[in-house]
Amino acid sequence: MLEQLKEDVYQANLDLPKYGLVKYTWGNASAIDRESGLFVIKPSGVDYERMQPSDMVVVDLDGNVVEGEMRPSSDTATHAVLYKHYQEIGGIVHTHSTWATIWAQAGLDVPAMGTTHADTFYGSVPCARYLTQEEIDRGYEVETGNVIIETFEERGLDVLAVPGVLLHGHGPFTWGKDVKSAVLNSVVLDEVAKMNYYTRDLNSFAKELPQGILDKHYLRKHGKYAYYGQK
Amino acid sequence: MLEQLKEDVYQANLDLPKYGLVKYTWGNASAIDRESGLFVIKPSGVDYERMQPSDMVVVDLDGNVVEGEMRPSSDTATHAVLYKHYQEIGGIVHTHSTWATIWAQAGLDVPAMGTTHADTFYGSVPCARYLTQEEIDRGYEVETGNVIIETFEERGLDVLAVPGVLLHGHGPFTWGKDVKSAVLNSVVLDEVAKMNYYTRDLNSFAKELPQGILDKHYLRKHGKYAYYGQK
Amino acid sequence: MLEQLKEDVYQANLDLPKYGLVKYTWGNASAIDRESGLFVIKPSGVDYERMQPSDMVVVDLDGNVVEGEMRPSSDTATHAVLYKHYQEIGGIVHTHSTWATIWAQAGLDVPAMGTTHADTFYGSVPCARYLTQEEIDRGYEVETGNVIIETFEERGLDVLAVPGVLLHGHGPFTWGKDVKSAVLNSVVLDEVAKMNYYTRDLNSFAKELPQGILDKHYLRKHGKYAYYGQK
């Protein structure tokens, strides 16, 4: 079942080391089929070199395995919470990519300092708070999803306009309309996290991008007036 | 038409990821045929892995597509403005390469601190100002070209002696007598942006290169007394 | 003798440059056969490109060569001391990997600032002191092993819960239940050394990971309640 989605998720997982976002098995990508309400995710801790499309695990929105011989990613419950809450999301990626993780460890939002950021993220990428001990005990992976939702609600953010988040002390989650966009958003997030780190260090007076340029770059690539790319 | 130029522009676009200046489709290279007054540029947002020389788009100096099935790069109007104003330019490259973009985001000129810089750029690489809201509204890409020209005129710079610029909050444009030189100049600019960042951090007292050494290195590679390379 | 172990050690040595931990011959990996009390280690100063599994040297726990035509790694005595003292260790890796070596040169422990660290190291990775002149004269490599043991005893650390150490002014040693884990632990140590360096620089107020999250991540991968990976 869901053979094409398994192939897409498999390719997305292979793209993570290809783009330098993941070493060993430190990441996971998934994609959802909204008709059946089932999503496909990487198996836990399997070498990328030996992994096959058929190893992908099919899971329902409560995190139960529907098809597959292997255990799904240990972060499956976080993916399930996000798919359940946000109907507009089609794919999710989690990595410990170096630069996004540095900002996550520092507990800071990644501000929009340039057009590379504005082309993809319409404003700062937020850093969600640490989980409390109670939340960890109640269910670490489910509560990780809940803290992401809390962060977006408190700040009134549109989940597709800002398609990513940092978890304090942990690393980034990104998403998109499909899993390929979710991978792209992870690449962008890591690159802007790197560039913004150095920008601040080079010039502590450096400011965030003016609103007009942020709007221009975001809107020439997204929404109905977009003119970037092919029709 | 312009088959050789299409091949050159295609190769130049492939060189951008090869030299680590571009991820995905975040860059564009073009070259002009001065006889016909037409230039060839990359199509917008097309995967480098699938792109073919025949996908290159032929455009006139007002930015109108003359030949090609695909939309040209969204930055085409900026290229057009520069080709129109500077007859001596044969090729243009735009990237969001990491280190040049960091200086662009910081809003700072890249000073000449070493001979790697002096071999290619005869003095600081300037950082142009942000566009105003009025300029953005009037035409973002055309006005980006105009701000580059304004910067070179205000500072009295020779566009071939300093074959590159940073745009505040955005990234670098470089150029040259042909598109191959424009790519080389992008590689050099990113490398010196990196080295100069670290030089300043390592020794805040570090000075710009003495004028005599700047002259020596620039002039042994450029102009009629050059003795670098083969005859 | 020990042909499979030679193959494993050979592969582990090749993995070191593959993961970017080693240039030229600046590293060594070994693995022990606890039944015979013999371990297999890389020959000293042999090009990785020409090295063969059959070049691996078999050594006893006093560091005497039992089989092999070549001299073993100059650090063999350090490996021997560690295998002798810690029965639970099956493989050892020594590198001068960039980021772990930076912390070693700075003489600082690598603190646990994120879950990438917590997934592998249950707390800070300690930096052992410089050897004294007397220890250097007595036997540099043996005493290097003794200083590692001293460090773990003084701090009351479990050698498998914290499977690595830095040597002041030198670089890292890591270990594991087998040589493949020892390589993984070197990769993780270098990556967290890098991320923690930048985290501190980005936010000097950044704190170590809360104990509850450290516990959660370490224990979901290690020990009897682990649920990461396949059964």
Added chain:
Amino acid sequence: MLEQLKEDVYQANLDLPKYGLVKYTWGNASAIDRESGLFVIKPSGVDYERMQPSDMVVVDLDGNVVEGEMRPSSDTATHAVLYKHYQEIGGIVHTHSTWATIWAQAGLDVPAMGTTHADTFYGSVPCARYLTQEEIDRGYEVETGNVIIETFEERGLDVLAVPGVLLHGHGPFTWGKDVKSAVLNSVVLDEVAKMNYYTRDLNSFAKELPQGILDKHYLRKHGKYAYYGQK
């Protein structure tokens, strides 16, 4: 003539981009045949991808071309001065490798902060002063060689114990008993320049390596009591 030496010099030049020390043609390697007093050097500004062993140029100790159709490296005179003055040198490499160049631009010696350094350089790698305007006018490349000699004489350094130098505002030269060692010494110099930069930034109190450990590491690899590598 000197066919084997041409092959060695050709390989050494190819090793420079392979080890990440050189982009485009920004480097040169040479080796001398002491019997004939002739040395072989890379031609100036030739693409590494098209370069052949037979393109190497044979030059005498006054820098005159003895054999070869192409112009030798523009830095040939510097190589000639060093070969003439130091009989013990068999090969020379010049690059603008990133990290060594950063220290050169900062005008600082690279201190010995770890054993990676001590394994190859017996103490700090000196940074030579800028050339004066008079020296530049008299002969930039010859005087560059003379300033290197002046630096080693003023500091009383043994040219094989410290097989490299930085030129202020320019970059590194390294050398060795043959051109292969000269390449290795360039790799080591760039790596320790990188590690020492970050060590100082991580811990401003970090000290140079104690003399006893410097001695131990240098002498276990060099001189008659060496026990590193194969007999």
